Amino acid sequence: MADRRRVNGPVGATIPPVFEDEEVQTQETQRVTRSRAPNGIRKMYLKTGVTPSASGSAYLEIETSGKDGVSGLKLSCTVHGPRSLPRSSPFSPHIILSTHVKFAPFATKQRRGYLRDPSERDLGTHLEAALRGAIIADRWPKSGVDIIISIIEGDQDRETSGAQGDDTWDMMNALSGCITVASAALADAGIDCVDTVAGGVAALVKDGGETGTARIVIDPISSEHESIEAACCIAYLPTRDEITNLWFKGDMPDHDMGIYSELVQQGIQASKLANRVLVESLGETVK
Amino acid sequence: MASTQHVLLSPAELAYLHEALSLTPPIRPDGRAPMQFRPLVAETEILPGTNGSARICFADGTEAIVGVKAEVERTRGYHGDEQEEGGEEEEEGGEERREGEREGQGEWVELTVEIPGYRDDDAGTAFLAAMLSEALLADGRFAKKLWISRRFHWKLFLDILLISPPLSYPLPLLSLTTHLALLSTRLPRLKSEGDEDPFFDDDWAAAPYLYPQGTTTTRPPITLLVMAVGRNIIFDPSKEELAVADVVLAVSVGEAATNSASTKGKGKAIGGMDIDSAAAQPGRSLRLLSVRTVDPPSRVTPPGMPNATNSAYGVAVSVQKQPEARTVEAQAVEGVWKAPRGGAKPAVMAALVQKVLERGGVADEVLDALEAVELG
């Protein structure tokens, strides 16, 4: 039992309070808000064939919405293969896909190590599922292909403080970028695919404090919104109208399949927009 | 891991399985109904050294044990110089909160999955762990339960152990075991007040449950594995069934909190709302927490050879003219297995999720059955 009769001193060290200036406070609470239409994605730059030594490669850059010219997400993807499997591995009637997603140590606010952490492995698994549906695996028996993605810069604005945004939602944006760039690199490497696959993210966001209503936006930036209730990342094959990977996460109000379906629909929409860029960029390589 | 592992089944077996599962109603190899689970044997509080534990096993000997351990940890980011109100903002994104409300962080929960025969850093194991912790933390309410004071919190370690190498994709087994372990988890009763160093009651019998017993409270989420073959939706698929799946989803659902203000029922009296929803429709109201596609192993299965193109078929090994590659690709010959290509239609995926969420549906009954498991 704690001694309650004595007046104990404070347990931890105490520091006299420092009062903030009025100005500072207003500056801090100021938040970059979304200026794009809810159904518009950010501008992206995609170029294939950037790494000559690899069989296929692509580079993807997505702008931040805050300022012009400052890029948010920078991804580089290299594809090595198809190449024959090592002698020790068993026969496979299909191409063996292996995906590596790695954040550069300096990609995010919090420095990341050189070893892949569980979240990066998780991204790799998602990416693998998304791509496996797109490639025609039985065209390349007894061969393997490695897809290596480095996230050179994560989608995190230096201007925002740690309080704004949430890492977990940024992972979805990163994944959708990974899917798009990997699809471009696969096409660059000349590996047979049924369709180009692109990633898209849609989120249910809430703005405007307690009275605010939730709305669905595509390609969300977590720091632009007060809270993200739910989000989903979709890998979609536009000409076949098929989903190869779906990752939904969040807190859905009870039994509301309506909102969920709408989210998926919007995710598909975002993916279609990204796919347009992808197809155009592949066309450009010929020129 | 299981999602990507090489399943060795012959094309003839795959063709047979696919055909049997595409029938209406499907004929599953073990005779189960499409929504039927494998029978489970479950017990809780099996490990006295933990805060909570559970064990579930299948008849085939696959067995999972979950132990929950809690440690008191100093909350990072609390410094004396923070303002009372503003300082708390940094802990969790956005959500508006009333003064004095508890808040939690995702990193207060550490979930590890150990599967014999797989490396610790195996992508599949990481995927399983991410999926299970994602469901647990999705609503942000779970971490709040671990709040002790502004300076301290509980750090919860959930260690999930599979005893035998998995005979099927172990996700539902692990999820249900985790659910039971969390239900049986108790944390020592706090005796100290406010922000002083935490001080606990050493009487274990007085320790409250993390999820208070009773019907009106929330319960841990469950993750169900559901797959589609043709038009059929099949729950708790076995390894053979997964090998012919068109699409596999892992769907996590939680029970909607009836005692806290949910987004819709804000302003209504708590009791009134409870009765309302209960009276309106039977079954509990469920929240969708997460959905993930699991890469079905069907895409890497060996394709069968139709008799027409099989050079080892027929009495005389005549050199048959190889049909054009185009016809081989386009035509599906009955009784010959072809690995599926591409993804799944959005409507199929939506149907899978809908099936899980149905009022009085599978998730509901699974939660009922889990509730019936006696604690202790």
Place this chain on the structure above:
Amino acid sequence: MPITITAPKAVRPSYATADNASDDSGSDSSSDNGADLEGDIPMTSSSRRKEDKSYSIVTPGEVITDDPQWMRGHGTYVSASTAAIVSSVAGTITRTNKLLSVRPLRARYTPEVGDLVVGRIVEVQAKRWRVDVGGSQLASLPLSAINLPGGILRKRTETDELQIRTFFAEGDLLVAEVQQLFSDGGAVLHTRSLKYGKLRNGVFVAVSGMGGGGGVVRSRRQVWTMEAANGAGPLDVVLGVNGFVWISKHVETPEALVAETKSATTGITNLEESVSTTMYSSQNDRIGIETMREIARIRGVVTALVENGLRVDEDMLVRGYHEAVEMALLSGGGADDIYLGGERGEQLAAALTGV
């Protein structure tokens, strides 16, 4: 109810009950077992053996006999100091003339020449296949041990070697016979008969093979065709001695019929050397819904038998199948209800053992 969750049951009374009966008759309640077992430990088993001849479970390190007239067989070794025969596994003693061997209670399959096994191809090499038969070693199936399509006896050419995967590829299931054994436990298989070859039109289920308790046991017939209920037609059941079971629709190959009539009339065609056209096919025939349902039911019977520790052989399986059909008719689901897991399986096992 889609899910059943039950509390764990108390363990079945083990071998200790037999001891109870001899030690102090009457106390066989499971609560007493613990105490009795403790009482058992100090007793040396060799002294026990002399009193009780019926006691047949030996454990590793237990002296079976020090009589020099016996020869040691599998599962035993000779201790260097006393020259006694000592058991090296836990199991039952079997005597064959003067040969003493211990058959383990539970072990992986050890091939014996002449065994009919069901196996799965795991590796294709230049001139042979490596087959998983559930044993400690992969069995091998040389290219020279299969019948080539066409039924012509000819030398295996390089062409055959190149297209080895068209006969059997990775993952394929086959039924074969053990032809030869290596000293390291590896087996050589052959499929030189119409009965053997690639399996199709059915389902596979693996249960533990030879040994005590449940599983497939060596018996008179490992392969038979049975008439299924509910108009499903004849079904083939292959119980591999290695514990791999194949249940499929019975297909009468035209070649087999022709060969049979020929051999009956002229006797020229050697049935053993001929090969059916469908031997290497991976295309299933059309299978009716009823047939699929009964195939699944038999599979359910097999797993129910194994889960309840019963042996799997023709007699048990056929009886179990008829019992299962009866049970389905009596249950609410009607004949379409083929589920035999959990309690249903226990019910079935109880009906079969008459407990």
